[in-house]
Amino acid sequence: MASSPQIVSGEYKFGFHDEVEYLEQTKRGLTRQTVEEISRIKDEPKWMLDFRLRAYEHFLARPMPMWGGDLLQIDLDKIVYYRKPSEGEEKSWDDVPDKIKKTFERLGIPEAERKFLSGVGAQYDSEVVYHSVREELSKIGVVFMGTDQGLKEYPELFRKYFATVVPPEDNKFAALNSAVWSGGSFVYVPKGVEVPLPLQAYFRINAENTGQFERTLIIVDEGAKVHYIEGCTAPIYTTDALHAAVVEVIALPGSKVRYTTIQNWSNDVYNLVTKRAHAHAHSTVEWIDANTGSRLTMKYPSIYLRGEGATAEVISVAVAGKGQHQDTGAKAIHLAPNTRSRIVSKSISKDGGRTTYRGNLKVAPGATGVVASVRCDALLLDEGSRSDTYPYIDIQEDDTTMTHEATVGKISQDQVFYLMSRGLTENEATNLVVQGFLEVFTKELPMEYAIEFNRLVKLEMEGSLG
Amino acid sequence: MTAPEGPPTAHIAGAAATPTSVASRQAPTDLTLSFVDEATVREVAAAAGEPEWLLAERLEGLRSFDALPIETNPLYTTYVDLRNAKLAATRPTLGRPDAAAAIATDPKLLPEGAAGYAEVSDDRVTALVLSPDARDAGVILETLAGLGRRDPEWLRRLLEGGCTLPERDKLAQLTRALWTSGLLLHVPNGVRLERPVVLRWSVGAPGSAVLSRSVISVGEDAEVSVVEEQVASAGSVGADSSGPQAFFAGTTEVRLGPGSTLSFAGLQDFAISQVAFQHRSAVLERGATIRWALAHLGSRIIRSRIDNALEGDGASVEQAEIIFGSSDQLFDLTSYTRHIGRDTTGNLLSKAALADRSRAYMKGLATIDKPAHGTDSFLGEFAMLLSKQTRSVAIPSLEIDQPDCRRVAHASSVGPIDETQMFYLESRGIDPDDARKFIVLGYLEPVVARMPLESAQNRLRELLDAKWEAQVGTRSGASAVA
Numbered sequence: 001m002a003s004s005p006q007i008v009s010g011e012y013k014f015g016f017h018d019e020v021e022y023l024e025q026t027k028r029g030l031t032r033q034t035v036e037e038i039s040r041i042k043d044e045p046k047w048m049l050d051f052r053l054r055a056y057e058h059f060l061a062r063p064m065p066m067w068g069g070d071l072l073q074i075d076l077d078k079i080v081y082y083r084k085p086s087e088g089e090e091k092s093w094d095d096v097p098d099k100i101k102k103t104f105e106r107l108g109i110p111e112a113e114r115k116f117l118s119g120v121g122a123q124y125d126s127e128v129v130y131h132s133v134r135e136e137l138s139k140i141g142v143v144f145m146g147t148d149q150g151l152k153e154y155p156e157l158f159r160k161y162f163a164t165v166v167p168p169e170d171n172k173f174a175a176l177n178s179a180v181w182s183g184g185s186f187v188y189v190p191k192g193v194e195v196p197l198p199l200q201a202y203f204r205i206n207a208e209n210t211g212q213f214e215r216t217l218i219i220v221d222e223g224a225k226v227h228y229i230e231g232c233t234a235p236i237y238t239t240d241a242l243h244a245a246v247v248e249v250i251a252l253p254g255s256k257v258r259y260t261t262i263q264n265w266s267n268d269v270y271n272l273v274t275k276r277a278h279a280h281a282h283s284t285v286e287w288i289d290a291n292t293g294s295r296l297t298m299k300y301p302s303i304y305l306r307g308e309g310a311t312a313e314v315i316s317v318a319v320a321g322k323g324q325h326q327d328t329g330a331k332a333i334h335l336a337p338n339t340r341s342r343i344v345s346k347s348i349s350k351d352g353g354r355t356t357y358r359g360n361l362k363v364a365p366g367a368t369g370v371v372a373s374v375r376c377d378a379l380l381l382d383e384g385s386r387s388d389t390y391p392y393i394d395i396q397e398d399d400t401t402m403t404h405e406a407t408v409g410k411i412s413q414d415q416v417f418y419l420m421s422r423g424l425t426e427n428e429a430t431n432l433v434v435q436g437f438l439e440v441f442t443k444e445l446p447m448e449y450a451i452e453f454n455r456l457v458k459l460e461m462e463g464s465l466g
Numbered sequence: 467m468t469a470p471e472g473p474p475t476a477h478i479a480g481a482a483a484t485p486t487s488v489a490s491r492q493a494p495t496d497l498t499l500s501f502v503d504e505a506t507v508r509e510v511a512a513a514a515g516e517p518e519w520l521l522a523e524r525l526e527g528l529r530s531f532d533a534l535p536i537e538t539n540p541l542y543t544t545y546v547d548l549r550n551a552k553l554a555a556t557r558p559t560l561g562r563p564d565a566a567a568a569i570a571t572d573p574k575l576l577p578e579g580a581a582g583y584a585e586v587s588d589d590r591v592t593a594l595v596l597s598p599d600a601r602d603a604g605v606i607l608e609t610l611a612g613l614g615r616r617d618p619e620w621l622r623r624l625l626e627g628g629c630t631l632p633e634r635d636k637l638a639q640l641t642r643a644l645w646t647s648g649l650l651l652h653v654p655n656g657v658r659l660e661r662p663v664v665l666r667w668s669v670g671a672p673g674s675a676v677l678s679r680s681v682i683s684v685g686e687d688a689e690v691s692v693v694e695e696q697v698a699s700a701g702s703v704g705a706d707s708s709g710p711q712a713f714f715a716g717t718t719e720v721r722l723g724p725g726s727t728l729s730f731a732g733l734q735d736f737a738i739s740q741v742a743f744q745h746r747s748a749v750l751e752r753g754a755t756i757r758w759a760l761a762h763l764g765s766r767i768i769r770s771r772i773d774n775a776l777e778g779d780g781a782s783v784e785q786a787e788i789i790f791g792s793s794d795q796l797f798d799l800t801s802y803t804r805h806i807g808r809d810t811t812g813n814l815l816s817k818a819a820l821a822d823r824s825r826a827y828m829k830g831l832a833t834i835d836k837p838a839h840g841t842d843s844f845l846g847e848f849a850m851l852l853s854k855q856t857r858s859v860a861i862p863s864l865e866i867d868q869p870d871c872r873r874v875a876h877a878s879s880v881g882p883i884d885e886t887q888m889f890y891l892e893s894r895g896i897d898p899d900d901a902r903k904f905i906v907l908g909y910l911e912p913v914v915a916r917m918p919l920e921s922a923q924n925r926l927r928e929l930l931d932a933k934w935e936a937q938v939g940t941r942s943g944a945s946a947v948a
Contacts, residue, residue: 067540365854380869383836389864390541395880396858398851404862404878410869 029077032056035179038082042148042182047159055168055178062172068356069296069327074270079242081180081213137195142226143188144199147215150186157188161219165248165276165304173244173272177213184214184245189224189255198260198446201230216247220255220283229449231262242270243294249277251285253307258286260445262453264293267323271297281307281336288444290317291326292456300358302331305339305367312341317441319460320353320385329358329390334367334400344440345376349385350460356388361402363395370397376406379437431461494547495536498554499640499713501675504528507643509560514611514646517618523626527642534636545827545859547796551741551767556675556713558646559589566612569594579919580693582607582663584649588699589669589676591647603657605690610648610679624650624681629719630747632773632802638745641677641715648679651692655685655723662691662729662918670702670737672710679717684726684754691729691918694718695925698737698764711739711766718746722754724778729757731917733926736764738793744770752778752807758785759916761926762797763933772801774812776838782811788913789817790930791824791856792937800829809840809872817913818849819906820856821937831863832876838868845876850883850909903934 026034035056039049064071137144143154151158168178185201201216220226243265251257257277265271271294277285287301303312318326332341347355357376378387389406411433419429435442435454442450507528511521537546570593576583581600584607585593591609600607614621631638651663669676684690702712714736722728728748736742742765748756762768774783789797803812818826828847849858862876883905891901907930914930917923 378866380866382869385869387864387866389876391860391862391878393847393860393878393880394857395849395851396856398854398856398882400851400880400882402878402880404860404876406862406864406876408864408866408874409871 026080026082028080030056030059030079030081030176030180034081038180038182041082044151045155048151051163051168052179052181055175058169059172059175059179062175065172068298068358069325071270071272071296074242076242079212082182133197137199140193140195141190142193142195143186145186147184147186147217148182150217154186154188157219158186158217161248161250162217163248165250165278166246166274170274174246174274177215177244177246177274181213181215181246184216184247185218185228185230186216187218187220187226187228189220189226191221192223193221194225195227198227198229201228212243212245214245216245218247218249218257218259220249220251220257222252223254224252225256227258227260229260229262229446231264241268243272245273247273247275249275249285251277251279251283251310253281254283255280256284258288259301260288260449261290262445262449263289263291263297263299264456265297266293267295267321269294271299273297273299275299275301277301277303277312279303279305279307279310279312279339282309283307284311284313286313286315287330288315288441289328290441290453291328292319292460294326295323296325296327298327300329300331300360302333302360303341304333304335305341306335308336308338310336310339312339314341314343314345315441315444316343316345317438318345318347318355319457320347320349320355321460322351322353325354325356327356327358329356329360331360332362332372333360334363334370334372336367338369339367340370341372343374345374346438346441347376347378347387348381348434348437349378349387350381352382352384354386354388356390357406358390360392361394361404362392363397363400363402365396367397368399370400370402372400372402374402374404374406377437378406378408379434380408380410427462431458434461492549494549495543497536497548497551499556499675500554501557502528502531502640502644506560510558510644510646513560514614516614519622519626520614523628524643527628527639527644530633530639531636531643534634534639536636538634538636541831541861541863542800542829545798545829545861547798547825548767548769550794550796552711553675553713553741555673555710557673558644558675558677560646566609568592569609571595573597577664577919578921579661580664581605581659581661582651584651584663584665586647586649586665586667586669586676586678588671588674588701589646591649597661600659600663603659604654605657605659606650606652607663608650610645610650610681613650624683625679629681630721630749630773630775631717631719631745632747632771635745635771637715637743637769638717638771641679641717641743641745645677645679645717647676649681651680651682651690653684653688653690653726656687657685658689659691662693662731664919664922665692665694667694667696667714667716668699669696669714670698670712670740672702672712672739675713675715677715679719682718682720682728682730684720684722684728686723687725688723689727692731693917693919693922694730694732695922696732696734696736696742696764698735698740702737702739709739711741712737714740714742716742716744718744720746720748720756722748722750722756722781724751725753726751727755727757729916729918730759731913731919731922732758732760733917733922733929734760734762734764734768735929736768738764738766738795740765741767742769744768745773746771747773747775748783749775750778750781750783753780754778755782755784757916758783758787759913760785760787761910761913761930762787762789762799763929765795767796767798769798770800772799774801774803775806776804776810776812777806778810779807780809781807783813785812785814786913786916787816788819788910789826790819790910790933791826792821792933793824794822795824797824797826799827801831803830803832803843803845805832805834805838805841805843808838810838810842812841812843812845814845815912816847816860817909818858819852819910820849820858821852823853823855825857825859827859827861829859829861829863830876831865832874833865834868834871834874836867839870840872841868841874842872843874847876847878849880850906851880852883852906903931906934907931
């Protein structure tokens with residue numbers, strides 16, 4: 001309070017500048033008015049406003065989590081919680097840092113796509129591609145649209161499932177997202193429909209201004225099948241330092257869902273994401289998750305196995321370089337009989353980077369006949385880097401079969417030496433060993449993603465070796 | 467759950483720990499002790515005629531106890547449960563410090579094959595015996611009170627600053643503040659005792675609280691083995707878990723000189739009315755080795771913590787713990803192993819066999835500091851579940867700051883009795899009940915085999931056998947029929 005006169009005088013001096021520049025956004029910082037304003041701009045039903053306000057109250061009441069990465073550097077008062085999407089929002093290509101432009105070049109990403117990825121272009125023609133994809137999908141009854149649009153066009157379906165997997169009270173950043181969410185994808189796949197191609201979030205990302213508080217809701221009806229892909233290998237350039245997303249997946253009986261993420265935010269972003277799926281009877285949910293970017297990522301994709309015979313799989317990869325902390329992992333919560341889960345985690349720390357695996361494997365009373373496995377491997381490439389592993393294994397049924405293994409080590413010099421004796425340079429040899437280490441992940445990707453991901457890892461490695 | 471999909475429920479427990487809705491119910495982290503205050507600390511110190519520095523030392527412990535929560539490590543806050551500890555009525559006996567006159571020294575008390583024997587019955591040291599060869603070699607086995615009278619400066623060097631006890635552990639600091647009996651075992655440089663020293667505790671009188679410290683110091687290139695037996699005293703309440711409880715808090719504080727070795731085998735078989743907090747800590751210099759082999763059978767609640775600090779190059783720890791649980795016992799075991807010197811080795815194993823509604827929390831953390839080149843670290847936590855109501859929690863964690871290691875790995879598995887092993891034994895004509903028993907007792911054998919004294923080995927086998935028969939054998943047989 002003592003400092004408020006200074007703020008006032010600051011506004012007096014510089015405030016007029018802001019007024020002109022940012023007409024389309026809420027004021028910096030989060031108040032009840034901000035939340036109400038967001039809901040009003042979006043013209044939302046009353047229940048959503050109430051939901052946002054309830055989440056806002058919880059966000060205020062909830063203390064900052066202290067068990068993981070260092071969150072104290074985040075200045076929640078400096079953040080703009082909502083920007084109204086508009087063509088006027090364009091940034092200039094000249095504003096994009098050289099380092100990122102260079103990475104685009106080396107990844108071989110086309111010019112137009114580069115602009116779009118760096119948040120510069122509304123003129124990128126993915127709009128056209130997106131529309132033709134949507135037409136194809138709507139023929140088979142698949143809904144794939146922005147979450148705001150989903151709320152308007154499918155109010156009942158939306159309300160039935162929204163926040164049922166991740167309630168706002170789940171954690172502080174889920175509460176924040178619930179209060180100010182905007183953008184994200186809304187997907188519904190009808191009974192028995194198999195979506196032939198992966199749904200790629202970035203087809204529509206510029207149309208919806210997918211941003212820092214995106215909210216994705218995916219409902220896959222009985223016997224249906226879908227693969228959803230978000231992110232891309234190119235570094236996503238953003239001027240916002242906080243990304244707090246919530247992803248909810250509902251896999252109804254007999255369905256199959258795969259959710260692939262390649263996260264490569266620029267290295268100043270705090271990426272605090274809650275991803276969770278409910279797997280009903282005989283459904284399969286797979287999280288394929290890679291984290292190479294951001295300053296701090298805290299993300300533990302989880303699957304609640306609620307129906308008999310459900311299957312969960314998480315393959316998680318993290319690469320932490322200079323100044324980065326990847327605090328990632330997975331959770332499998334077995335709540336029903338004869339459910340299965342497999343968690344595989346691979347992490348690489350280099351140039352002083354830090355990776356943390358945090359996992360939870362839980363078998364609740366009544367979940368008989370569970371088979372579960374967890375495997376964590378970490379590579380530490382140099383002195384000064386760090387790797388932590390914190391697996392929680394909580395078993396309350398006697399006929400569970402659970403195995404957990406973890407190893408931490410450096411790159412095998414024998415392997416590097418062998419490859420060098422076959423004519424590879426040290427860099428090439430090290431690269432190849434690292435790519436082999438990550439193969440359990442890359443082999444799950446569609447080919448074009450796999451190629452780009454390998455290139456990305458190679459770039460990261462060159463950074464460390466050169 | 468916790469913030470971004472957060473680590474396992476840590477904050478659920480946090481929330482549960484501050485009861486807002488059900489104020490009358492005891493929270494998992496609540497511990498009510500009626501005797502922990504400054505007046506009692508001063509009374510204990512005055513009764514023993516302790517010097518000013520020792521009183522200050524105790525008061526420091528009390529301050530830490532008051533300031534700390536039950537669990538300071540945010541990784542483990544979910545896995546504390548003291549709801550079955552009803553200790554408000556327990557009290558230590560005051561004004562009766564260890565006095566030389568009350569301690570038996572008859573050589574006949576020495577168990578067969580042992581080099582030394584110490585006995586603590588309920589709240590006081592009742593026997594201290596050394597074999598002639600051990601005494602001639604300069605081995606010392608005495609009460610801390612006795613040491614304080616004989617060589618106050620030595621006692622001060624041993625205890626001041628909390629010795630090797632973890633600073634940020636509320637319960638260790640409780641014992642630091644209020645211990646009423648204490649032991650020192652000292653093995654001088656170069657002395658290798660072939661036969662073990664036996665330390666025997668029998669406690670458990672209803673309403674009693676026994677707080678005790680044991681310090682073991684092993685000189686350069688010295689070698690010793692210790693068998694610790696913790697049993698229920700004659701006055702304790704067995705069988706019925708709803709009766710009045712007894713409280714025990716004990717420490718084993720070990721300093722190992724360069725090149726020295728300590729093999730420590732512990733067998734805990736307190737009564738079901740006992741709540742026990744146990745702290746064991748070891749600081750290892752260059753080339754030193756410690757081998758812990760600990761069997762946990764008794765107590766309603768046992769909360770145990772081991773701290774191994776591998777400070778010297780080439781130091782090594784081998785640790786094996788077994789749990790055999792039944793009824794509603796809770797075995798809450800934490801171990802911290804810190805690799806600091808070069809080429810240190812940590813080989814840690816916990817195994818639990820759980821029947822009835824018993825629970826095991828196995829929390830292990832291996833930390834590899836920057837200077838710890840060439841570390842070899844393995845951490846294994848395993849559980850065999852013998853009933854539907856058991857719960858096994860394993861958290862085998864690693865924190866690694868040095869990539870240049872020989873090996874860093876951990877493993878964990880949980881399951882019921884292996885059906886293929888059952889099939890094999892049954893196909894050999896072995897009765898299913900016997901087959902089950904062989905498999906379970908065989909699973910726990912690693913610690914039995916490490917007991918350095920044959921009589922202790924046999925005793926542990928007998929206890930496991932008896933516990934199996936009493937708690938599990940008949941019941942599982944019945945369910946197999948049903």
